[in-house]
Amino acid sequence: MKFDVLVDVRLRGGIADPAGATIERALPALGYDGVAGVTVGKTVRFTIEAADEAEASSRSEDLCASFLTNPVIEDATVTVNPAGESAEAGA
């Protein structure tokens, strides 16, 4: 079976986020007041072949921990759905 995987990578708390800080500082000048807590991360999408959703999740989590993120500075959430059924698919 094929599964769609969405990995949302975020910087951990306390890790410098210059992109987020710069965006947040620019907002008042653009007329957007009251916006706070801007952070910039990245998303990685892929499809994976696996026997079932549990295997797809576990292989994706492994891939995420060993390569897609550096656990010293980043956290991630992994979302797995059967191919074509996720809100992200085809978007």
Next chain:
Amino acid sequence: MATSVGVVVFPGTNCEMDAVAAVERLGGDGRLLWHGDEDLAGVDAVIVPGGFAHGDYLRPGAIARFSPMMGAIARFAADGGPVVGICNGFQVLTEAGLLPGALQKNQGLKFLCQPSMLRVESSDSSLTCRATVGSELSVPINHFEGNYTCDAETLARLRDEDRIVLRYVDNPNGSVDDIAGVCNEGRNVVGLMPHPERACDELLGSADGAVLVGSLLDAA
């Protein structure tokens, strides 16, 4: 025979000739090693130089650590061989797990390209064995992701084991505990963000880096 130093080249590396020139100026034999090869060709020491290995895609060093040459470097390091990672090379060595911690974006949001003053904190490493503890060296930095970080437990270990080998005198990038360079438990693998290979001749503004590159030759 001159001490041979292998300088690893990845796609996107751009400081390899500076490293070779510095090694040769100090009497060593600098040799380029391609990241896709699987052996070190018998060199006595290794430099992982600066640049943007694999375009820094995903994260600096994240893809470089899977290059075949990195397996050879890990084995060489495990046998006690001296390995120094400079700038992007430091990032590669942390991603490869040969050194602790990680390099995050600079505090202050700026890419930094300027001279920096370093204080030698330990002369017990392959990069500082010729240097005097407490001496200050002017060595340039050139990075956006050079802000060293690690968890509190790792930092305590680095301090207790005297593994912080270089500190910034005026911390330019927000690195925890002013850390500019650290070594592994064996003290043969060292990473630093500043570029000693660019400070080996007074014509370049400083020759203070020569004591560091020279240390690597001594350690080999």
